Amino acid sequence: MKIAVAKGDGIGPEIMDAVLKIFEANKVPLEYELVEMGKWVFDKGFSNGMTPEAQHTIENLGILFKGPMETPKGKGVKSVNVTARKTWNTYANKRVFQTLHGVDTVFSKAGIPIDITVVRENIEDTYGGIEHMLTHDVALSRRFITRPGSLQVIKYAFEMAKKKGTRRITCGHKANIMKITDGLFLECFYEVAKEYPDLKADDVIVDDLCMKLVTRPDAFDVVVLTNLQGDIVSDLCAGLVGGLGFAPSANIGDHICIFEAVHGTAPDIAGKNIANPTALLLSGIAMLRHLGLMENAAIIENSLLYTLEQGTRTGDFGDKNKTALNTTQFSEAIIGNFGKKPEQGVKELLPNMPVTQTVFKLEKNPMMISKEMENEKIVGVDMFIESAEQPDVIAKKCQRHAGVKFNLINISNRGTQVWPTGSIYTNLVNQYNVRFESLDGSALNQQDVLGLYVSLSGDFKICSSELLNMWGDKRAYSLAQGQ
Structure with missing residues (x-):
């Protein structure tokens, strides 16, 4: 070959x-x-x-x-x-961290064996690298988590765990805060888990996971995470077994695979x-096994x-x-x-x-696309505007543009509601999110939204906008802190 x-x-x-x-x-x-x-x-x-x-x-x-x-x-x-x-x-980044006798660590000296496989989603998340300056003070990074992409890496993790004979597979996440993005990843995890009833599947919030990994690393077998969280956790695990000099990496795809060391130059x-x-x-030994060269891999690794x-x-x-x-x-x-x-x-x-x-x-x-289970409708729009004015001043201007189809619901700044209620102690930056929803909850179309955009642009620079979608009765957008 x-x-x-x-x-x-x-x-x-x-x-x-x-x-x-x-x-x-x-x-x-x-x-x-x-x-x-x-x-x-x-x-x-x-x-x-x-x-x-x-x-x-x-x-x-x-x-x-x-x-x-x-x-x-x-x-x-x-x-x-x-x-x-x-x-x-190469949607699955597999990194294996094992105790290597002769490489002394705190855990090896304590007689605590480590054998952790981290499977990191490799394509999406903030690693999309899609960033914009919305104002001279405000930068935006878009975080994409998709159902097909999540299912790809999670199915790989479960199948790998099954072949490995693992006793536990854990999803690390931050779905308590990022309820829609990490929430989708976690939903996909438990959806796949139903196909593997013999595997113990559970989840841990990622900050708690980090604490548990450095106190009881022997309690974990396979851990699957989104891209950025997986990057951080895998380096943490490298530290448990002696550092990046002992951390192999395999990037697995359906057509092409990459095997590399994860340390620097x-x-x-x-x-x-x-x-x-x-x-x-x-990493090369993992590649040999991937290619079916089992005897060569075993002799070299032994x-x-x-x-x-x-x-x-x-x-x-x-x-x-x-x-x-x-x-x-x-x-x-x-x-x-x-x-x-x-x-x-x-x-x-x-x-x-x-x-x-x-x-x-x-x-x-x-093209990866899942079946849409319920009908989609647009119920409003978030307009991200640049302004150094106070929230009540912005609200009065926005209400003039709402017309007969929209109602100004709330205004937030850095994700915290500042109108109609809020606190004078909330520090502000010069970029607000003004949320408009349809007056009676009825469906809107993009022409309605574009009309609002044109009208609102008479008073504000609109930095960005996002449609407020619903699938059936399920809201597909987050609320502001305090809303």
């Missing part, structure tokens, strides 16, 4: 060469096609951090094994790592041959675990009284230990079952 390889920036080429050397020594039956991705590709003028040839190769081969990559700062370009994940719809030690290749090697148990180390971890090896020496130690097994955590030697690569030739973008 042939896979695409991008060595990355900073320490990327050194650790990638070390891992590929280990693969070669174990006679892993893979061919590698190098592709151009990373900061140096940005510098050549490619705004997405990859050449068209690289994109074509990856889409043809379906597997990308990549080193850490840097995105230039202050140039207005998007992260190449996030761009790759989103472009190829470490430019301060680049070129010194002292970087720790363990995270990238663990050797790595044995090497760590012996106290062999690079300079970033381990017993400082023992001499640190450089990157090359560390990889050679792993190769020298092929066939040896650790005392704890031995990986079973299953036979190789290579998958048949399928190249998908899509003719159009896949």
Whole structure:
């Protein structure tokens, strides 16, 4: 099988060469096609951090094994790592955090074993990166959570948990505050849970989850979260097992998968041959299993675990009284230990079952849409306006524009109601949300809303607007604090 390889920036080429050397020594039956991705590709003028040839190769081969990559700062370009994940719809970011004997942590010293798999939604949330300045003082970031996207990653998490033989799967969320967005994700979680009655499915508010993870990490098995929360929680879990140097990552999609270390490029030690290749090697081992190369994966992982148990180390971890090896020496130690097994955590030697690569030739973008269960109607609109006036002054102006179809319901500032009731102690910024609803609760159309928009724009700069929708009797918009 042939896979695409991008060595990355900073320490990327050194650790990638070390891992590929280990693969070669174990006679892993893979061919590698190098592709151009990373900061140096940005510098050549490619705004997405990859050449068209690289994109074509990856889409043809379906597997990308990549080193850490840097995105230039202050140039207005998007992260190449996030761009790759989103472009190829690798919707599930799987990160496995396990106790590694020889990597001392607070928990390993206390005899508390850790085996946590974090599954992070990889496409949506604030990682959409859709942001606007509404006024010179107010920035807006749009947070998209979709039903089809949530179902994709949650179904993957449950199926993976089932195959792993886990005892518990947990949804981390903030649905107590973000009732519609996180509420939709949590709703999808329990919808999927019904299909897996043998798995214990529960949910924890994400801040409580973080506290529980650092006090009783052994209580958790599989945790599934939205994108930003998953990013934060997965780094927290990395800290539980020794840091990002021991955190592998797999980005799983239906057509293309990306395997990478999640740590940075470490430019301060680049070129010194002292970087720790363990995270990238663990990511590579996960890739081998994904490709059905079970025996190769087990031999290499057993050797790595044995090497760590012996106290062999690079300079970033381990017993400082023992001499640190450089990157090359560390990889050679792993190769020298092929066939040896650790005392704890031995990986079973299953036979190789290579998958048949399928190249998908899509003719159009896949459209994901769920069935609309109830009729939709527009019942109002939120108009986000710029103003430095007091709420009662704004209310009087807005009421003049309401006409015969709309009623001014409330005015809020940064999500807190300031009219018709509120507090003089609520600090204000120069951007308000004025909410209009239909006079009698009847359905409106977009022409009604556009007429209100035109009328209101005579008095205010309208920064943005959102329709107030209902599906059946279910309100599809949030209330202001205090409304």
